[in-house]
Every structure is written in structure tokens, then in C-alpha cells.
Amino acid sequence: MLSTFSxxxxxxxxxxxxxxxxxxxxxxxxxxxxxxxxxPLSGAFxxxxxxxxxxxxxxxxxxxxxxxxxxxxxxxxxxPLDNQNSPTQxxxxxxxxxxxxxxxxxxxxxxxxxxxxxxxxxxxNRRNPGQEMLxxxxxxxxxxxxxxxxxxxxxxxxxxEVMKLNILTDYIASNPDIKSVYIIGQDYSFGQxxxxxxxxxxxxxxxxxxxxxxxxxPIGQVKDFxxxxxxxxxxxxxxxxxxxxxxxxxxxxxxxxxxxxxVPVFTFYAAYDGITATLGADGKNMIRLVHNETxxxxxxxxRKEFIRAFKAANPNNDVTQPRITNALSxxxxxxxxxxxxxxxxxxxxxxxxxxxxxxxxxxxxxxxxHQIFQSLHISVHTDEGIEFDADNSGFGxxxxxxxxxxxxxxxxxxxxxxxxx
Amino acid sequence: xxxxFIFATLNGLVTGLLLFMLASGLTLIFSMMGILNFxxxxxxxxxxxxxxxxxxxxxxxxxxxxxxxxxxxxxxLVERYGLRRVHQFGHVAELVFTFGMAFLIEEAVQLFWGxxxxxxxxxxxxxxxxxxxxxxxxxxxxxxxxxxxxxxxIGLYYLLTxxxxxxxxQAAITHPHTxxxxxxxxxxxxxxxxxxxxxxxxxxxxxxxxxxxxFPGMAVxxxxxxxxxxxxxxxxxLVGAFLASLLIGLLQSYAIASDVGVQDLLNLLGLEFxxxxxxxxxxxxxxxxxxxxxxxxxxxLVLIFRPTGLMGKREQ
Numbered sequence: 001m002l003s004t005f006s007x008x009x010x011x012x013x014x015x016x017x018x019x020x021x022x023x024x025x026x027x028x029x030x031x032x033x034x035x036x037x038x039x040p041l042s043g044a045f046x047x048x049x050x051x052x053x054x055x056x057x058x059x060x061x062x063x064x065x066x067x068x069x070x071x072x073x074x075x076x077x078x079x080p081l082d083n084q085n086s087p088t089q090x091x092x093x094x095x096x097x098x099x100x101x102x103x104x105x106x107x108x109x110x111x112x113x114x115x116x117x118x119x120x121x122x123x124x125n126r127r128n129p130g131q132e133m134l135x136x137x138x139x140x141x142x143x144x145x146x147x148x149x150x151x152x153x154x155x156x157x158x159x160x161e162v163m164k165l166n167i168l169t170d171y172i173a174s175n176p177d178i179k180s181v182y183i184i185g186q187d188y189s190f191g192q193x194x195x196x197x198x199x200x201x202x203x204x205x206x207x208x209x210x211x212x213x214x215x216x217x218p219i220g221q222v223k224d225f226x227x228x229x230x231x232x233x234x235x236x237x238x239x240x241x242x243x244x245x246x247x248x249x250x251x252x253x254x255x256x257x258x259x260x261x262x263v264p265v266f267t268f269y270a271a272y273d274g275i276t277a278t279l280g281a282d283g284k285n286m287i288r289l290v291h292n293e294t295x296x297x298x299x300x301x302x303r304k305e306f307i308r309a310f311k312a313a314n315p316n317n318d319v320t321q322p323r324i325t326n327a328l329s330x331x332x333x334x335x336x337x338x339x340x341x342x343x344x345x346x347x348x349x350x351x352x353x354x355x356x357x358x359x360x361x362x363x364x365x366x367x368x369x370h371q372i373f374q375s376l377h378i379s380v381h382t383d384e385g386i387e388f389d390a391d392n393s394g395f396g397x398x399x400x401x402x403x404x405x406x407x408x409x410x411x412x413x414x415x416x417x418x419x420x421x
Numbered sequence: 422x423x424x425x426f427i428f429a430t431l432n433g434l435v436t437g438l439l440l441f442m443l444a445s446g447l448t449l450i451f452s453m454m455g456i457l458n459f460x461x462x463x464x465x466x467x468x469x470x471x472x473x474x475x476x477x478x479x480x481x482x483x484x485x486x487x488x489x490x491x492x493x494x495x496x497x498l499v500e501r502y503g504l505r506r507v508h509q510f511g512h513v514a515e516l517v518f519t520f521g522m523a524f525l526i527e528e529a530v531q532l533f534w535g536x537x538x539x540x541x542x543x544x545x546x547x548x549x550x551x552x553x554x555x556x557x558x559x560x561x562x563x564x565x566x567x568x569x570x571x572x573x574x575i576g577l578y579y580l581l582t583x584x585x586x587x588x589x590x591q592a593a594i595t596h597p598h599t600x601x602x603x604x605x606x607x608x609x610x611x612x613x614x615x616x617x618x619x620x621x622x623x624x625x626x627x628x629x630x631x632x633x634x635x636f637p638g639m640a641v642x643x644x645x646x647x648x649x650x651x652x653x654x655x656x657x658x659l660v661g662a663f664l665a666s667l668l669i670g671l672l673q674s675y676a677i678a679s680d681v682g683v684q685d686l687l688n689l690l691g692l693e694f695x696x697x698x699x700x701x702x703x704x705x706x707x708x709x710x711x712x713x714x715x716x717x718x719x720x721x722l723v724l725i726f727r728p729t730g731l732m733g734k735r736e737q
Contacts, residue, residue: 041536042527042531042536042637043637043638043641044636044638044641044642045638046531046536046636046637046638047535047536047537047538047636047637049536050535050536050537051536051537187710215709215710216707216709216710217709217710217712217713218710218711218713218714220638220642221642221713221714222713223436223633223642223643223646224432224435224436224632224633226432226435226563226632227428227429227432227433227673227674227677227678228677230425230428230429230432230557230678231425231677231678233556233557234424234425234428234555234557247538247634247636247638247642250538250634250636251633251634254632254633254634255632258543258560258562258563258632259557259558259560260550260557260558260560273537273538274537274538274539274540274634274636275538277538277540278538278540278634280540316535316537317537391540393540
């Protein structure tokens with residue numbers, strides 16, 4: 001079309017060109033804000049990744065897109081990128097995100113991947129000023145990300161491992177019936193810190209508690225946890241601490257149930273995505289989790305509505321990680337505040353931001369190390385007092401032990417180098 | 422100590438026998454058709470998923486019978502309309518074909534059943550401890566698994582060595598043209614063997630699904646180990662696959678149950694290393710920690726010292 005015009009009427013062509021340019025600039029103003037979701041969408045940990053993706057997509061649609069978008073009418077577009085939980089694949093997908101012009105990356109599953117992404121982004125941002133990327137970590141809990149390896153371009157929206165273990169060990173220490181503990185975890189930074197920190201904290205809080213087992217197993221490789229559970233039973237442990245997640249947690253839970261192990265099990269991630277259904281009645285009052293945002297009871301009508309709307313749209317999934325919603329909402333707040341989608345502006349605005357979540361709680365992003373602080377809870381797997389169940393099983397998490405924000409704050413060793421502009 | 426040993430043996434037996442059910446089909450197909458079926462573990466996964474869906478409506482036992490049948494028919498169809506066409510392009514084409522099948526099946530499973538773990542339960546009938554020893558329960562379902570696997574091994578062994586069908590199959594492996602000349606339908610035999618092999622994988626899936634959990638990654642987790650078994654046992658040897666399965670099951674189970682590590686070895690030698698040593702991860706390595714990768718170590722050793730595998734007859 002254009003070429004026919006151009007042969008006959010050069011003036012018309014100029015006119016057309018001008019109008020095309022003005023249309024495209026108008027389109028750019030309404031161009032979607034693209035956010036990458038970089039997590040396992042296939043393989044052993046696909047269920048955790050896809051469930052997170054659905055929550056992010058839903059939060060974007062429900063909170064922002066359906067209400068006219070952000071920054072005067074721009075939509076949020078979530079771009080799923082499958083990293084198969086592998087650091088190598090993460091690098092490839094990161095390049096893809098860069099080449100597609102995406103500047104914000106959500107990632108949560110696995111600290112090994114988060115650490116790799118953290119160093120990739122630091123390097124990329126140093127070499128490509130003006131093209132910086134922002135890492136929004138909604139779930140990887142290796143403390144090093146907000147301590148020795150902290151970065152201006154990384155923000156964590158979940159309590160880190162040591163914070164969580166502080167709460168868990170307090171809880172264990174307050175229970176005089178527990179005299180011995182067995183620790184089992186996945187063999188990478190996360191599991192190693194789990195065992196070292198648990199041992200150190202328990203020694204400090206309850207020196208009489210004996211560590212009767214301390215086991216690490218390769219992540220995503222164990223087919224059957226029965227041999228491990230056999231070992232736990234014969235060690236005579238009064239309690240188990242595990243950080244397992246995804247398929248490793250389902251299998252471990254299944255073996256614990258099948259082999260009749262009946263002691264309290266303290267976990268980080270033993271709920272949702274098939275785990276709650278697997279535990280069923282056998283795991284009642286036995287499995288506990290430490291996490292942010294209560295599951296039952298839900299404090300505000302606002303959050304209840306959000307969950308109901310999510311369930312209506314995704315009947316087979318649950319809102320497993322409210323922190324995804326919190327992270328997205330805070331980023332949007334930062335964008336609205338600075339009227340910008342540039343990672344540098346967003347990062348500055350996020351520092352020391354205080355934000356009220358759907359649960360009506362004020363949470364704080366510490367500027368010093370980019371770690372979120374909010375109240376933490378220990379919940380038990382049960383079917384009593386459950387308004388919002390998990391896996392449509394009738395069972396869910398009931399929050400029974402609460403720690404206010406002030407008591408969760410830990411010091412950091414982070415010495416962040418801030419880019420200057 | 423004794424209780425740990427006894428339970429480690431039982432657990433090893435269960436794992437080993439389960440692996441055998443997968444490996445038997447794989448080795449059968451390989452010895453017949455010379456095809457290393459990369460999609461074998463995917464048929465195992467299909468078995469678990471079909472059985473899960475059937476069990477929702479008709480219970481576990483119906484699933485145990487029909488899921489392997491469906492998987493077997495699917496397998497036969499794949500051979501008839503896929504592999505047989507690819508066959509003329511040689512072994513590499515066949516290999517790539519089965520490799521692609523594995524991805525296809527995984528994606529299909531995710532498409533139809535979703536990515537999350539399915540709550541596939543063992544039957545209530547077997548939901549009791551078979552016996553209690555030293556305060557530990559041994560679930561009846563695991564006893565049932567041992568029973569099924571052993572039955573299949575004996576049945577298969579007799580079928581292949583004692584029955585007329587077995588003789589024809591064995592002959593077709595080594596002398597396909599002679600067998601064809603004698604009036605037997607060799608392509609049909611191949612298709613049946615492929616169907617039976619995949620059905621065996623299906624049975625393994627049906628009975629492993631409830632205890633190893635049913636999720637789209639279950640094929641990947643088990644896939645590589647099955648190849649290790651077939652190679653260690655000797656490609657194409659049923660008895661070899663049986664021995665290798667038990668060997669690997671027990672090896673892993675004992676390694677997990679043990680509590681020794683490099684540290685103990687160093688203590689024995691009177692050596693000591695600082696905790697800040699750059700290789701500290703190596704010095705603190707324990708046997709349970711590396712248990713799941715021991716089979717691969719064994720594979721390397723077997724390939725170096727006995728490339729034909731334990732019972733393999735090839736390349737002699």
C-alpha cells in the first residue's frame with residue numbers, strides 16, 4: 001500500500017510517515033509494561049512454578065489491568081519464561097528477556113537459580129548502563145542475597161531462611177516435649193544453611209536438645225524417601241525440621257505418612273500444589289509451616305475477596321504465595337510514585353517503602369539490604385477453622401503462632417554499592 | 422543397627438523390584454528390536470496417570486488391570502504407526518523418534534492433567550502395616566509391590582524360556598529372517614513385544630504412582646536410572662536386569678542408611694583438614710549425601726571393567 005502511494009505522491013508519503021510516527025508514539029504511551037516470570041514451568045518443579053505464574057498473572061489482571069491499568073492506562077503483561085530450575089537455562093532465558101526489552105524479572109524458586117541470576121544481573125547492569133534489569137525475588141530465601149551478595153538490583157519479598165528458622169526454633173524451644181530433632185534438607189546452599197543455622201540456633205536456645213540426624217539429599221533426584229524416613233524413625237527423633245519444597249516435599253510427606261512416623265514436622269513449604277491433598281487426614285496437627293501472611297483466618301474482607309476471585313478463575317489452584325501479590329503491588333506503587341518504569345527509579349522508590357497489603361498490614365522494604373519485613377506466622381495442617389482450604393481437600397493451614405514485624409528484624413552484613421547516575 | 426539393616430534391605434528390595442519392572446520392558450524391547458526406547462519411562466508415567474484417573478471412578482483395582490492394558494495398546498500403536506515407519510531410516514532415527522516421544526508424552530500429560538501432583542492413593546484394602554518390627558511399620562502396600570514384581574519376573578522368565586511364544590521371540594531376536602521364513606509374522610511379534618514392554622512399564626507406574634507420587638516429572642526422575650540398570654545388567658538380558666535392579670536398589674538404600682563419610686575415612690588415616698579448607702565440601706561428603714548418584718558411579722565402573730554388563734552376551 002505504502003509503496004504504491006510513494007511512487008505517485010511523495011508529499012502524501014511524508015504525510016503518511018508523519019502520521020505513522022505519531023500513531024506509534026501514541027501506541028508507545030499505551031504500550032504494556034512487560035514483566036518476565038522466570039521459574040520452572042516444566043520438569044520436577046513445574047507445579048510450583050506454574051502455580052506462581054498463575055498468581056502473578058491473576059494479581060496483575062485483578063488488581064491493575066481490570067481497573068484501567070497503571071501509569072494512566074498501560075497494561076501489565078506477564079511474560080512466562082521457563083528456566084527448568086536450572087542456572088544454565090536461567091542464563092539463556094535471561095538473555096531472551098533482555099533482547100525482548102523486558103526490564104523486570106520475577107524469580108522465586110530455588111536459591112541456586114536466584115544467586116546465579118543475581119550475579120548475572122549485577123554484571124549485565126554494570127556493562128549496560130541505561131539498560132539495567134531488576135530482580136524481584138519473591139521466594140528464594142538464601143540469606144546471602146541480602147547479606148554478602150546483596151545488590152542494588154535485587155529485592156526480596158519473602159522472609160529469609162535465618163529469619164524463618166529464628167521463629168521455628170523459638171517455637172521448638174518453647175515445647176519441652178521435644179528433646180531431639182532430625183534435620184533433613186536438599187543438598188544446596190538452602191539445605192546447607194538450614195542444617196547449620198538450625199543446629200546453631202537450637203544449641204543457643206535449648207542446649208539440651210539433641211540433633212539425632214542431619215541429612216542432605218540431592219535436590220529433585222530422590223525417588224522414594226522411605227529409606228530416609230526409616231532412618232528418622234530409628235533415630236527416635238521427637239521432631240523433624242525440613243526445608244524441602246516441590247516434588248521433594250510431596251515425596252517426603254508421602255513417605256512420612258506411609259511409614260507411620262508420628263512426630264511434629266516443621267517445614268517451610270509443606271502445603272498447596274498437591275502437598276496438602278497428599279497429607280490429608282494423616283498429617284493433621286503434625287505438619288507445621290513458617291510463613292508470612294496468615295492462611296486462616298484471613299484478617300480482611302479485601303484479601304478474602306481476592307482469594308475468592310482467584311479460586312473462581314483458577315479452581316484447581318490456590319493463592320499459595322500472597323507475597324507475589326505484595327511484590328507486584330509494591331513495584332506498581334514505585335512506578336506510580338516515580339511515573340517511570342526504569343529499574344533504577346523503581347529501585348530507589350522501593351527502598352524503605354512502607355506498604356499496606358491486602359491483609360491490612362504495613363510491610364517494610366529495608367533500604368539497607370532490600371529485605372522485606374512483615375509479621376511471620378507458624379501454621380498447622382488441619383481441617384478445623386479452615387475457611388480457605390488447599391488443593392480443594394478440606395484441609396488447609398491454620399495460623400496458630402504469630403510474631404510481630406519488630407521481632408523478626410535481624411541485622412545484615414550487606415554493604416551495598418549503589419550505582420550513581 | 423540390626424533394625425536399620427533389615428529395613429534398608431526391605432526398602433532396597435522394593436525400589437529394586439520396582440526398577441526391574443521398568444527395566445524388564447526396556448531390555449525386552451532392546452533385545453528384540455535393537456531399539457533403546459527413550460520414552461520408556463514416559464509410558465510408566467502414563468500408567469500412573471491413567472490408573473489415577475480410573476481410580477477416581479472405579480477404584481484402584483480396576484486401574485491396576487485397565488491402565489497397563491491401555492498403555493500397552495498405546496505402545497503397540499506407537500510401534501505400528503511410528504517406529505515401524507522410522508525403522509527403515511536406521512537406529513539413529515528410531516532413537517531420535519523415541520526421544521521426541523518422551524517430550525511429547527510429558528507435554529501431553531501436563532496438558533491433560535496439569536502440572537501439579539495428583540493425589541493418587543493406595544487402596545484402603547492395603548492401608549495397614551504388614552508387620553511392625555522394632556517399632557517401625559512396614560506398609561502392606563509395599564509387600565504387595567514386592568509380590569507383584571516377583572510374580573512378573575517369574576512369569577516373564579518362564580514365558581521367555583519355557584513357552585513356545587518365548588522360543589519364537591528368542592529366535593526372532595537372533596534370526597528374524599529364518600523365523601519369517603518359517604511362517605511367523607515377525608513384525609507382529611515386534612509389535613506385541615513393544616506393547617507388552619510398555620504395558621510392563623504401565624504396571625510399574627500404576628503401583629509406583631501412589632508411593633512415589635504422580636506428577637509430570639516422574640518420568641524424568643526414573644528415566645535415567647532405568648538406562649543405568651539395563652546397561653549394568655547387560656543390554657538385552659532379563660536376568661541381568663533383575664540382578665542390576667536389585668543391586669542398585671540395595672546399594673542406594675544401604676548408602677542412605679549408613680552414616681559414614683569421607684571424614685571417617687580421613688580419621689582412619691589419621692588425617693585432618695581445616696573447616697575453611699577450599700575443598701571442605703569434599704572432606705565433609707557423606708555416603709547418604711551421594712546415595713542417589715551412586716548408580717551412575719557404578720555405571721562408569723561397569724563400563725570400564727565389564728563393558729558387556731553383568732550378564733550381557735553382546736560384543737563378545
